Amino acid sequence: MTAAHDVPGVSMAVLVDGQVVEAAAGVVNLRTRVPVTPDSVFMIQSITKVWTATLVMQLVDDGLCELDTPVREYLPEFRTADERASAEITIRHLLTHTGGFEGDIWAATTDGEDALERFVGDLVANAPQRTRPGTMYSYCSAGYGVLGRLVEVQREMSYSTAVRRYLAEPLGIDEIAFCANEALGFRTAIGHARPRPDAPQRPLQVWAVMPPSNPAAGNQLAMSARALIAFAGMHLADGATRNGDRPLSAKSARAMRVRQVDHPAAIGAPSGHGLGWFLSDRPGVVEHGGDMIGVAAMLRIVPEEGIAVAVLTNGGAAGPLMRDVIDPLLHDLAGVGRRPTVPSPPATSRTSNPDRYVGRYETRPALNEVTLDDDGRLWLTVADRREALTLAERAGSSAESIRSELRQVDGDLFVRTDAAGTGMGLVEFLDTDDSGRARFLHTGRAQQRTD
Structure with a gap:
């Protein structure tokens, strides 16, 4: 199937009835031809946002923040280009992508532990305010950068240290990397793209296309599919690990899956958003994906059935491959139907206005x-x-x-x-x-x- 979709490599893990099944195919790099194995590390991109949301809900559990309190109560330096909106934006707004300010800020700050501090202070501070807080869903990676900074301030440690201490270590996850230097310790996949539309795929010129400015939104976090499925298993168990520890309260884990806002029809209503999670247009399915040039990932869970699927890829037609792999699997295991096809109005279609x-x-x-x-x-x-x-x-x-x-x-x-x-x-x-x-x-x- 990797060849059919021109995907260089894929790793996946499936959790069913408490058991994990792993599969891998293709290569981590078309130049080196090193095969993908279940311990191979791939970038997960925006799936990182669910990790960040989980860290925030841990703060709620520990009494270190409240969802409907303005962000400025915890980060006095927080602001966008709109002073009035800056004072109104709450943690819940950021978790649900309803903060209303420019979300795609990909400029570089630093590659040190001050990256998020600089991101919030230098970049978000100048972000245009598109809508009033809480009035419209608009995907906002910058808002998750602010949440990452909130975690750093409240935990008095860097974002990466907080991820390791409060999530990776309790879950027994070793196959995780926050930068290229750390990724070198693993069998690591690199993304692939075409230099021109008619050219063959080749490895990217750099391992991480995005700068390290916003690790909390998913700029560079990488892990194995088995690591990602361990994280999913904690959420399926309402915050508990396999050994009975509880990094997240059951109340918070369930709250993350409760609909907070509806998505516009362009995204596929009746889908919506929880506290970090994307609530699919297919009933009972909760998910989050991630993609950037040359890489794509998907984590999809069916909480009522105790099923989770993680798929990581490094190029090619990853979307169709994921659809052809995940949809039949969830149909067979949980009776989940396929996502409706995009309508195709006739060529004679015209608008009157x-x-x-x-x-x-x-x-x-x-x-x-x-x-x-x-x-x-x-x-x-x-x-x-x-x-x-x-x-x-x-x-x-x-x-x-x-x-x-x-x-x-x-x-x-x-x-x-x-x-x-x-x-x-x-x-x-x-x-x-x-x-x-x-x-x-x-x-x-x-x-x-x-x-």
Whole structure:
């Protein structure tokens, strides 16, 4: 299956009825051809956010913070570019991606233990406030950087030390690395990408494309699939380890899986977000994924059935591979249905109110332009910029603009289609300005109109 999806290497672990089954295929590096084994270490990227959320809930258990208290009560230096919003943002807002400020801040600070302190003080402090706190879900990695700094201050130790002391050690996890130097101690996978769309895959130019500025959101954390499944097992056991220790209270573990906010339709409503966890559009499924140039990971659990699946990859068409591996497995083990396919409206589909949508929408790393052609069709062009270009350069890959047609599904919900008319994903236009135009293009992140 790795060959069918052009994935260099994959490692997975499955937890069923308290037993772990492991599998591995392919290589950790196409250049060295070293095979993947169950102890191989892969980057988990944004799955790190669930680890950070767990550390925060441990603070709650220990009486060191409260979810609905403004962040400034614990981090007086915390601020965004909006003073009023800065005073209102709570820990719950950050855990649920409703803080309302720019979330994709990938600039470098330092590679030392002051990285998160500098990230919050130098970068988040200048982050534009897109919406009022608590009013709109918009995926916010920067908010998890703030939470990581909260952990550091309350625990009086670095983020990596807190992860090891409060999670990895109680769970018996050894196969974990926070940087390239630590990763060298393991059979470590490197990501793969294409220098040009028509070129073969090759190893990235660097092990970590993202800078170490925000370890709490997942910039560089790596581990084995068996390590990740041990973490999942603690959550399935409502905070308890296999030997009976309890790093997290049952109350907090369950609270993390309770719906806090609904996702916009562009993400796949009726999905939603808990305290760190992504609540799937498939009932009973809780998950979090992670991806960056050349790597992708998925952790999916079915709490009522006591089942967890972790899949780690290092390039290629990882999404389709994960779907072809995980969906049949969870269907057979827990009766979980496949995720609905993206709708494909006919080529004749047109919107009666294109002026509402045409315009420019921006986040820090991306420019999105919606245009109308002479045939009355809407088009979306997405171009990387700023640090997104830097990441592609570090990876040794190209940053190509992506142009796709937008076809209306229902109301303000549209599907992006490729040249063959196949649906690639949903986008939703939200809110209305004084001229009747949409204020946001939502793709999981709220892209604000700027024209």
